[in-house]
Amino acid sequence: MEKAPRAILFLLLIVGFGVAQNTTSKGDEFHVGVILDLGTLAGKVARTSISLAVEDFYSVHRNHRTKLVLHIRDSMGSDVQAASAAIELLENYKVQAIVGPQKSSEVLFISNIGNITQVPIVSFTATSPSLTSDSMPYFVRATLNDSAQVNSIALLIKAYGWREVVPVYEDTDYGRGILPSLIEALQEIDARVPYRSVTPSSATSEIITQELYKLKAMQTRVFIVHMSPTMTSLFFTKAKEAGMMNKGFVWITTDGVANIIDSLDPSVIEAMNGVLGVRYYVPKSQELDSFTIRWNRMYQRDNPDESPFNKLSIVGLWGYDMIRALAQAAEKAGISSVTNKQPQSIKNSTCLDSMVISTNGPDLLTAIVQNKFRGISGDFDLTNRQLTVSVFQIINVVGRGWREIGFWTVNSGLSRQFNQTGLKITGPALMIDLNPVIWPGESTEIPRGWEIPTIGKKLRVGVRTSIYPEFIETFRDHATGETRASGLSVEIFEEAVKRLPFALTYEYLAFDTADPRSKGSYDDFVNQVYLQKYDIAVADTTIRCNRSLFVDFTVPYTESGVLPKNSPLRAEISRAILNITESAKIIQIEKKWVDSNSHQNDDKTDGSDAITFESFGGLFLLTGIVTACSLFVAVLMNGYKKYQQNGGSKGDNQNECGHEKKGEDGDSQGEQRDPNINDMEKQATLPVSHSLNTNGDQLPDSKDNDICCRCTQNNKATSLTHIGSQIIHRGDKSTRSSSGSKLVPT
Numbered sequence: 001m002e003k004a005p006r007a008i009l010f011l012l013l014i015v016g017f018g019v020a021q022n023t024t025s026k027g028d029e030f031h032v033g034v035i036l037d038l039g040t041l042a043g044k045v046a047r048t049s050i051s052l053a054v055e056d057f058y059s060v061h062r063n064h065r066t067k068l069v070l071h072i073r074d075s076m077g078s079d080v081q082a083a084s085a086a087i088e089l090l091e092n093y094k095v096q097a098i099v100g101p102q103k104s105s106e107v108l109f110i111s112n113i114g115n116i117t118q119v120p121i122v123s124f125t126a127t128s129p130s131l132t133s134d135s136m137p138y139f140v141r142a143t144l145n146d147s148a149q150v151n152s153i154a155l156l157i158k159a160y161g162w163r164e165v166v167p168v169y170e171d172t173d174y175g176r177g178i179l180p181s182l183i184e185a186l187q188e189i190d191a192r193v194p195y196r197s198v199t200p201s202s203a204t205s206e207i208i209t210q211e212l213y214k215l216k217a218m219q220t221r222v223f224i225v226h227m228s229p230t231m232t233s234l235f236f237t238k239a240k241e242a243g244m245m246n247k248g249f250v251w252i253t254t255d256g257v258a259n260i261i262d263s264l265d266p267s268v269i270e271a272m273n274g275v276l277g278v279r280y281y282v283p284k285s286q287e288l289d290s291f292t293i294r295w296n297r298m299y300q301r302d303n304p305d306e307s308p309f310n311k312l313s314i315v316g317l318w319g320y321d322m323i324r325a326l327a328q329a330a331e332k333a334g335i336s337s338v339t340n341k342q343p344q345s346i347k348n349s350t351c352l353d354s355m356v357i358s359t360n361g362p363d364l365l366t367a368i369v370q371n372k373f374r375g376i377s378g379d380f381d382l383t384n385r386q387l388t389v390s391v392f393q394i395i396n397v398v399g400r401g402w403r404e405i406g407f408w409t410v411n412s413g414l415s416r417q418f419n420q421t422g423l424k425i426t427g428p429a430l431m432i433d434l435n436p437v438i439w440p441g442e443s444t445e446i447p448r449g450w451e452i453p454t455i456g457k458k459l460r461v462g463v464r465t466s467i468y469p470e471f472i473e474t475f476r477d478h479a480t481g482e483t484r485a486s487g488l489s490v491e492i493f494e495e496a497v498k499r500l501p502f503a504l505t506y507e508y509l510a511f512d513t514a515d516p517r518s519k520g521s522y523d524d525f526v527n528q529v530y531l532q533k534y535d536i537a538v539a540d541t542t543i544r545c546n547r548s549l550f551v552d553f554t555v556p557y558t559e560s561g562v563l564p565k566n567s568p569l570r571a572e573i574s575r576a577i578l579n580i581t582e583s584a585k586i587i588q589i590e591k592k593w594v595d596s597n598s599h600q601n602d603d604k605t606d607g608s609d610a611i612t613f614e615s616f617g618g619l620f621l622l623t624g625i626v627t628a629c630s631l632f633v634a635v636l637m638n639g640y641k642k643y644q645q646n647g648g649s650k651g652d653n654q655n656e657c658g659h660e661k662k663g664e665d666g667d668s669q670g671e672q673r674d675p676n677i678n679d680m681e682k683q684a685t686l687p688v689s690h691s692l693n694t695n696g697d698q699l700p701d702s703k704d705n706d707i708c709c710r711c712t713q714n715n716k717a718t719s720l721t722h723i724g725s726q727i728i729h730r731g732d733k734s735t736r737s738s739s740g741s742k743l744v745p746t
């Protein structure tokens with residue numbers, strides 16, 4: 001009975017003696033302030049990790065001269081509280097480093113004090129890119145900034161072929177910070193941002209639900225969510241209720257939530273099923289496993305009343321590695337010899353009297369930044385006073401957890417696999433090399449990314465009677481009062497609508513040629529689309545080359561590479577038209593209208609430059625000829641540019657392509673100057689409004705691959721038949737048309 005305790009005592013003495021031998025003195029105390037919001041999950045997770053890190057570090061490095069002593073303060077989510085805690089720590093404990101101002105807004109002020117007192121401020125949670133290292137010389141970001149992930153998100157958007165994206169973010173420093181770089185990354189892949197959804201940081205369920213219904217009524221179905229975990233949880237719960245976690249929707253969350261997805265409430269994870277997320281990649285390791293076990297134990301002890309879902313997250317790992325980096329740096333830089341030198345700028349102030357400048361602050365900062373090691377969070381490299389990140393994991397929320405669907409790396413983009421030594425590129429670059437995703441609504445079909453706004457809205461299709469009724473004729477159905485239309489152009493449009501992979505309801509609106517204001521010209525007709533009177537217009541619009549001088553044309557469905565852009569509907573309709581022109585249906589349509597009208601037609605087109613019905617015989621050649629035309633245009637443009645250079649003159653409004661971005665009624669000089677330019681292009685077009693709904697303005701596109709299509713006429717008239725669609729940009733007064741074309745000598 002007595003032997004056992006004695007043996008234990010003896011053992012303790014031996015161990016105690018060993019420790020004493022190695023740590024000659026108790027170690028000089030190196031005071032470190034820790035400011036966390038202990039009301040949040042991240043704050044609690046970090047507190048446990050940091051305490052554990054100090055324990056672990058000094059149990060291994062017993063012979064270190066210095067020893068970190070932590071002074072933990074709760075910021076209670078308030079910037080003012082955080083700032084006053086920082087001052088108190090500097091005054092009372094002369095702390096030589098401050099760890100973890102948790103929020104980006106807290107860092108702003110504290111890093112200023114840090115600069116004045118030469119005390120490094122190290123945060124592993126403040127991710128807003130607005131905190132720049134230039135203006136904050138003593139701020140070290142032991143985490144990535146939110147901009148680091150925008151390219152991976154943009155590449156996902158591109159890989160799945162979505163063209164419009166709506167960022168959803170909260171109105172805080174954190175939420176807004178990512179926007180500039182995100183928008184830029186989206187512009188680079190030609191994705192449009194038709195709307196930005198901002199949620200106040202204090203938003204109630206009602207406000208969120210209201211905003212969700214607004215989003216639901218819009219065309220875009222791809223959303224990037226950048227919010228704090230608490231807000232995200234509420235947001236997705238409400239989104240599920242609003243029916244926005246169904247088939248057809250695409251949700252992508254930034255790493256703020258994806259990193260801690262395991263800690264979310266199971267009901268939130270269930271609501272988030274189908275969401276994609278971009279997440280910091282933590283390589284598996286034995287150290288991590290054993291740390292996780294110890295962490296769980298300690299966390300339970302520190303927070304006995306906590307939700308059992310709270311799990312160790314990357315925040316905890318960064319906190320742990322950061323303490324290791326700081327402890328190593330402290331050993332290198334040593335304890336500051338306390339001086340009473342007061343900072344210049346805060347002299348004689350009432351409460352900041354006792355703050356002193358940390359004499360070895362600069363050495364400490366250098367030592368922290370020079371740290372490079374493999375920690376439990378992966379490679380820990382604080383060069384540039386910021387954690388260097390080169391890999392993200394792409395995840396899909398499924399069931400009660402998540403699945404990895406691939407990786408993004410700086411050098412290799414998206415890929416299904418990632419190996420430590422290098423990337424194994426599987427499959428061709430253009431194919432989606434990611435594991436299959438289970439989208440919202442348990443769908444395995446890649447969502448199209450947009451929808452015709454459903455709220456009782458029909459697509460408004462403008463029509464006008466042509467002088468050639470075989471092409472298009474409108475009349476009023478006296479029984480119903482509805483406008484009806486017939487003709488070849490109309491039939492192609494209706495056939496195209498049938499071939500769309502979704503139901504499109506539409507109504508015809510007849511263009512009032514009698515309206516004296518409009519003068520009834522085709523220019524005015526096309527302008528109705530620009531003015532959003534119509535969403536689409538069907539017409540055998542004759543577009544003369546001189547018009548093309550102030551209207552931008554694109555050629556769409558050619559293969560020619562051009563711790564189509566913009567309106568997604570345009571692309572679909574173009575595809576459907578191509579489908580018709582490539583199938584036997586076009587022959588039927590042609591026969592129907594050519595045969596029944598050929599005599600009339602002969603009379604009318606005799607000696608004129610109108611489209612002849614024979615012209616359509618060659619529609620099968622459409623794609624090839626458009627390609628040829630593009631090449632031709634390129635040659636022409638070159639010639640035109642040379643002509644301009646030689647001719648000099650007043651071409652100041654002309655861009656490289658040789659077209660002027662003038663108003664609709666601008667005159668054109670190009671035509672008179674270049675006798676080679678044909679003015680007899682004919683086209684039946686389907687002008688499509690840029691956006692089907694009335695969301696504010698869009699960002700003007702910075703890089704348009706506009707091609708101006710011009711065809712020369714050598715002696716003989718050459719008619720160019722365009723069947724396609726035309727897009728009109730409201731923002732910048734430029735008209736963009738997309739059309740398949742063919743050249744048929746008459």
Ligand SMILES: *[C@@H]1O[C@H](CO)[C@@H](O)[C@H](O)[C@H]1NC(C)=O
Nearest residue numbers: 015017018019021022062063
């Ligand atoms: C004392 O330190 C030495 C090296 O510094 C180490 O090898 C040894 O294990 C330490 N002893 C104890 C009891 O920690």
Ligand SMILES: *[C@@H]1O[C@H](CO)[C@@H](O)[C@H](O)[C@H]1NC(C)=O
Nearest residue numbers: 112115116134135136137345
């Ligand atoms: C940092 O502090 C130094 C010295 O007090 C001062 O000269 C410098 O302007 C400060 N920098 C910033 C960005 O506040």
Ligand SMILES: *[C@@H]1O[C@H](CO)[C@@H](O)[C@H](O)[C@H]1NC(C)=O
Nearest residue numbers: 129131132133145147148389
């Ligand atoms: C954010 O991180 C990216 C990538 O690591 C870097 O290119 C960028 O300069 C950083 N921005 C700021 C403000 O630190």
Ligand SMILES: *[C@@H]1O[C@H](CO)[C@@H](O)[C@H](O)[C@H]1NC(C)=O
Nearest residue numbers: 342344345346347348349353
């Ligand atoms: C600060 O206090 C010192 C002495 O306490 C005084 O000499 C000096 O004029 C004061 N400076 C300012 C700017 O008030």
Ligand SMILES: *[C@@H]1O[C@H](CO)[C@@H](O)[C@H](O)[C@H]1NC(C)=O
Nearest residue numbers: 417418419420421422423424
């Ligand atoms: C990992 O990458 C290296 C170099 O690219 C390659 O040789 C190796 O086969 C890859 N390993 C696996 C498991 O894919």
Ligand SMILES: *[C@@H]1O[C@H](CO)[C@@H](O)[C@H](O)[C@H]1NC(C)=O
Nearest residue numbers: 499501578579580581582583
């Ligand atoms: C046209 O679309 C149908 C159904 O979408 C498809 O089966 C057919 O192959 C397409 N034809 C062409 C020529 O693309």
Ligand SMILES: *[C@@H]1O[C@H](CO)[C@@H](O)[C@H](O)[C@H]1NC(C)=O
Nearest residue numbers: 544546547665666667668679
């Ligand atoms: C374009 O050319 C046609 C015929 O050459 C002419 O009638 C028309 O006025 C011209 N339009 C403009 C805007 O110059």
